[in-house]
Amino acid sequence: MQYLAPTTLDDAVSMLAAQAGDCRVLAGGTDLLVRMRSGFAEPDAVMDIKRIGALREITTEDGGFRIGAAVSGAEMAENAALVAAWPGVVEAAGLIGSTQIQGRATMAGNLCNASPAADSVPAMVAAGAVARLASAAGTRDVAVEDIPAGPGKTNLKPGEFVASIFLPARPARSGDAYLRFIPRTEMDIAVVGCGVSLTLDAGGTCTAARVALGAVAPTVILVPEAAQAIIGTKLDDAALDALAAACSAAAKPIADKRGTVEFRTHVAGVLARRAATIAKTRAGEQA
Amino acid sequence: MSRIHVTTTINGDPVEYLCDPEETLLDVLRDRLGLTGSKEGCGTGDCGACSVTMNGRLVCSCLVLGAEAEGAQIATIEGMAKGETLHPLQRKFIEHAALQCGICTPGILVAAKSLLERNPDPTEEEARYWLAGNLCRCTGYDKIIRAVMDAAAEMREAS
Numbered sequence: 043m044q045y046l047a048p049t050t051l052d053d054a055v056s057m058l059a060a061q062a063g064d065c066r067v068l069a070g071g072t073d074l075l076v077r078m079r080s081g082f083a084e085p086d087a088v089m090d091i092k093r094i095g096a097l098r099e100i101t102t103e104d105g106g107f108r109i110g111a112a113v114s115g116a117e118m119a120e121n122a123a124l125v126a127a128w129p130g131v132v133e134a135a136g137l138i139g140s141t142q143i144q145g146r147a148t149m150a151g152n153l154c155n156a157s158p159a160a161d162s163v164p165a166m167v168a169a170g171a172v173a174r175l176a177s178a179a180g181t182r183d184v185a186v187e188d189i190p191a192g193p194g195k196t197n198l199k200p201g202e203f204v205a206s207i208f209l210p211a212r213p214a215r216s217g218d219a220y221l222r223f224i225p226r227t228e229m230d231i232a233v234v235g236c237g238v239s240l241t242l243d244a245g246g247t248c249t250a251a252r253v254a255l256g257a258v259a260p261t262v263i264l265v266p267e268a269a270q271a272i273i274g275t276k277l278d279d280a281a282l283d284a285l286a287a288a289c290s291a292a293a294k295p296i297a298d299k300r301g302t303v304e305f306r307t308h309v310a311g312v313l314a315r316r317a318a319t320i321a322k323t324r325a326g327e328q329a
Numbered sequence: 330m331s332r333i334h335v336t337t338t339i340n341g342d343p344v345e346y347l348c349d350p351e352e353t354l355l356d357v358l359r360d361r362l363g364l365t366g367s368k369e370g371c372g373t374g375d376c377g378a379c380s381v382t383m384n385g386r387l388v389c390s391c392l393v394l395g396a397e398a399e400g401a402q403i404a405t406i407e408g409m410a411k412g413e414t415l416h417p418l419q420r421k422f423i424e425h426a427a428l429q430c431g432i433c434t435p436g437i438l439v440a441a442k443s444l445l446e447r448n449p450d451p452t453e454e455e456a457r458y459w460l461a462g463n464l465c466r467c468t469g470y471d472k473i474i475r476a477v478m479d480a481a482a483e484m485r486e487a488s
């Protein structure tokens with residue numbers, strides 16, 4: 043195996059294009075190194091992107107935030123402006139593993155690993171996050187929900203990788219939240235996850251919303267019917283019931299040792315209701 | 330296969346080594362440099378026995394490639410005591426009998442030190458969450474947490 047460590051984005055793009063064999067991008071390595079050690083991945087080369095300065099930064103852009111693909115969860119949690127604008131996204135990324143894992147794990151790696159249960163992905167999808175992909179052909183912007191193709195599979199083209207993730211500007215009175223269900227309090231894989239992002243008007247009526255679910259389908263899913271259930275309402279009980287019903291209806295989970303189909307379907311609704319309530323409170327606090 | 334030449338700093342000392350591209354930092358520390366204080370419990374990021382800091386961040390050295398240490402500052406358990414003088418955390422672990430077999434202990438000490446550097450006055454809950462990635466099969470966590478809290482109190486008084 044070859045270890046590549048480019049220091050600029052241009053070098054990274056040309057190195058990746060020049061690789062004939064299986065070359066994997068190495069971000070935090072918290073998925074990739076586990077897979078390599080267990081023999082599930084035997085790449086011909088790994089390309090470490092952590093020495094590319096631009097990919098290690100969180101920058102503000104058009105009122106939003108561009109998060110480099112090599113930024114760890116711990117670094118996100120230390121950025122006060124990011125935490126204030128997108129608490130749900132930062133908390134979701136913060137749920138990934140232990141303190142040790144947080145020092146390394148990236149959201150881009152969580153996305154490209156393409157687990158249906160990836161914690162930061164429903165939060166990013168709810169946020170309307172956009173991934174910037176780089177390759178020898180240039181860059182293109184793709185909505186985060188269009189990146190995963192199935193468990194462990196993405197829609198990235200050969201020679202293409204995620205350079206950064208953009209979280210858009212927030213209108214006034216906006217809030218987001220992510221909740222997952224796990225049987226313990228730390229260090230576990232989501233049985234169900236739900237991200238909600240919403241905006242209220244001055245009277246407290248929801249004017250825009252996005253709702254996403256994790257671990258209930260082969261990929262993280264955006265649930266437009268769930269958003270429709272709360273847009274135009276003040277998130278009263280009837281609206282929250284409709285939101286929960288829409289999420290349960292959209293959930294198409296599998297049964298495994300961590301949860302049955304019935305349990306996951308029910309919990310999808312429960313989490314959506316709770317996450318929407320937190321997002322609403324946060325939006326109100328911003329008024 | 331060509332080896333990679335790495336120049337790094339470990340516990341303040343400049344160190345150079347050759348390693349294979351897929352070799353982990355944990356294997357480099359233990360097998361090439363003789364720093365066997367960091368343990369391998371799982372090799373998959375779950376147990377924390379291999380905890381070290383890299384540029385001030387707590388990481389699992391089993392999930393870091395040796396090649397990634399180029400130009401970095403690494404701190405391991407071997408750098409914790411100053412000569413014969415134990416770090417307050419080490420002393421408190423002995424006083425509170427916060428170890429039995431000791432496999433988890435180096436990782437927990439490195440992780441606890443990193444906590445107290447960031448937060449000299451953690452609540453018990455904060456300490457438990459910070460150390461959630463460090464598993465202990467023998468001692469149980471209460472003694473460990475008591476030792477960490479007691480060391481934190483002593484270090485606050487001393488400073």
Ligand SMILES: Cc1cc2nc3c(=O)[nH]c(=O)nc-3n(C[C@H](O)[C@H](O)[C@H](O)COP(=O)(O)OP(=O)(O)OC[C@H]3O[C@@H](n4cnc5c(N)ncnc54)[C@H](O)[C@@H]3O)c2cc1C
Pocket residue numbers: 066067068069070071072073074075076091111137138139140143146147148149150151152153154155159160161162202203204205229230231232373374375
């Ligand atoms: C102990 C432990 C606990 C964990 N707990 C959780 C958890 O609670 N929730 C959760 O969601 N995950 C969890 N994980 C999984 C993992 O930590 C996350 O998925 C993490 O976000 C992966 O990020 P990374 O930067 O380490 O990715 P890497 O391991 O570096 O990469 C993951 C995959 O994505 C590819 N990749 C990485 N970056 C890019 C890029 N920029 N462009 C294209 N491809 C890329 C890699 O080639 C690889 O295939 C856990 C892992 C461990 C070891």
Ligand code: FES
Pocket residue numbers: 368369370371372373374375376377378379380389390391392
């Ligand atoms: S050996 Fe590294 S976490 Fe267990």
Ligand code: FES
Pocket residue numbers: 427428429430431432433434464465466467468
């Ligand atoms: S003392 Fe044996 S594992 Fe902790």
